[in-house]
Amino acid sequence: MIIDVRPMPAGEIDLSADLITLTNSRGESVSLCNYGAHIVSIRVLDKRGQIGEVCLGQDTLAGYVIGDKGYMGATIGRYGNRIAGASFEMDGISYLLHANNGPNTLHGGREGFDKRRFSYALGEGSVTMRYISPHLEEGFPGTLDTQVTFSFNDQAELRIDYHAISDQDTQINLTNHVYFNLGTDSDILNHRLQILADRVVEVDDALIPTGHMVPVDGTPYDLRQPQLLREMMARTDNAMFTAAKGYDIGYVLQGEGMREIAALSLEDTGRVLRVLTDQPGVQCYSGQMFDCTGRGGVHYGAYAGLALETQQHPDTVHYPAFGSTRLQAGDTYSTSTVYAFSTSG
Numbered sequence: 001m002i003i004d005v006r007p008m009p010a011g012e013i014d015l016s017a018d019l020i021t022l023t024n025s026r027g028e029s030v031s032l033c034n035y036g037a038h039i040v041s042i043r044v045l046d047k048r049g050q051i052g053e054v055c056l057g058q059d060t061l062a063g064y065v066i067g068d069k070g071y072m073g074a075t076i077g078r079y080g081n082r083i084a085g086a087s088f089e090m091d092g093i094s095y096l097l098h099a100n101n102g103p104n105t106l107h108g109g110r111e112g113f114d115k116r117r118f119s120y121a122l123g124e125g126s127v128t129m130r131y132i133s134p135h136l137e138e139g140f141p142g143t144l145d146t147q148v149t150f151s152f153n154d155q156a157e158l159r160i161d162y163h164a165i166s167d168q169d170t171q172i173n174l175t176n177h178v179y180f181n182l183g184t185d186s187d188i189l190n191h192r193l194q195i196l197a198d199r200v201v202e203v204d205d206a207l208i209p210t211g212h213m214v215p216v217d218g219t220p221y222d223l224r225q226p227q228l229l230r231e232m233m234a235r236t237d238n239a240m241f242t243a244a245k246g247y248d249i250g251y252v253l254q255g256e257g258m259r260e261i262a263a264l265s266l267e268d269t270g271r272v273l274r275v276l277t278d279q280p281g282v283q284c285y286s287g288q289m290f291d292c293t294g295r296g297g298v299h300y301g302a303y304a305g306l307a308l309e310t311q312q313h314p315d316t317v318h319y320p321a322f323g324s325t326r327l328q329a330g331d332t333y334s335t336s337t338v339y340a341f342s343t344s345g
Contacts, residue, residue: 001025001125001152008033008040011062017117020127022152027051028341030152036114037075037129037148038064039178041295044156044341047270054271054341056179056305057295065115069292071177074114075148076107078133078140079325080175081250081283081314084208088171088317090141090326097139102206107177109138113146114177126151135168142168142329156341164333172333173312173325179287179305180273180339182266187303188286189230194263195223195284197251201313201322209315209322213252221249226263229306233286246288246303250281250314258336262308270345276338277310280323284308310337 001024008019017035028051031041042055056072058064064072086099086109098109107114118129128149135143146164153159162174181188200221202212216222220235233245253261261282262275275282285307287300294300316322327333 003122009060011060013062013065017061024154028156030158032150034118034120034129037118039073047343047345054182059295071114073178076175076177077113078108079173080311082106084315095139140170142166142170158339161336166327168329170327171317171325172327175309175311177307179307181305182271183269188306191229192226192265193223193229194226195251196254196261199252201250211319246286247284250283270343272342272344274340275308279310281313282308282310
């Protein structure tokens, strides 16, 4: 494994960060930036033996700092997905968060982990990024010490291990918001997607959970068998689809422990992405709201990439039946996700 560290090109801002690239024996690589603990690039083989890019990204640090880029490749914290009303109650105390999604909190608030500079340490084929979030940052209680370890191996498996500890009871739900496109087309509509879930979290028009988990049977959300995204997103008979026709929904995953929960594939390149996690849910977002400039000056429009954000279910702080995102003081939050790349055909 080769590890290369160099300054991330800044662009038109007065900030600095490093770009760390992990390259395996086959020449495949993952590049990471310690600003926001971003996944900047993933380059893997296709069925023709050619190495190419499979995630959306930016050329400069400014590309991640300026404007709305859909949290592209960012580590999300302290709390992934939405919290209704930008507040929650714990032990009789109300905590007011920063509302950055209408009246709600999305992906940690106005200045979440995606906008924080992480320190880092290199390992054998890995880099561990660390950020200490002070008490009441974005309204969350407790000083939270978070470490995110990214590792990459010769089998083209990108593993993300999240660990955190707080000095007070708090709420936490970490994830990564990398967007995948396994080919060179401008969208992911010719990809096939499978998600091993028989229910989704029902949401209202603002994508806030209603508290119910509903079966996928007979809906465009039924991805238990691989489905062509172009065909599935053409079906608009379900009220939980957004006006832009696409997915932005939390799946209730089958099984427990570390297991395979989803697969994305593209016949043209033969690339296959398998997703493994120990989390109970995954948010599937098909990038229908994309409208920005990305790597190499390319325009990222609707459906440019697909995000599969492994996590606890959205707004769990208000719905105990969903599980728990509470981290007790002194306990260790620990969860893992693997994005495993291979080829077929």
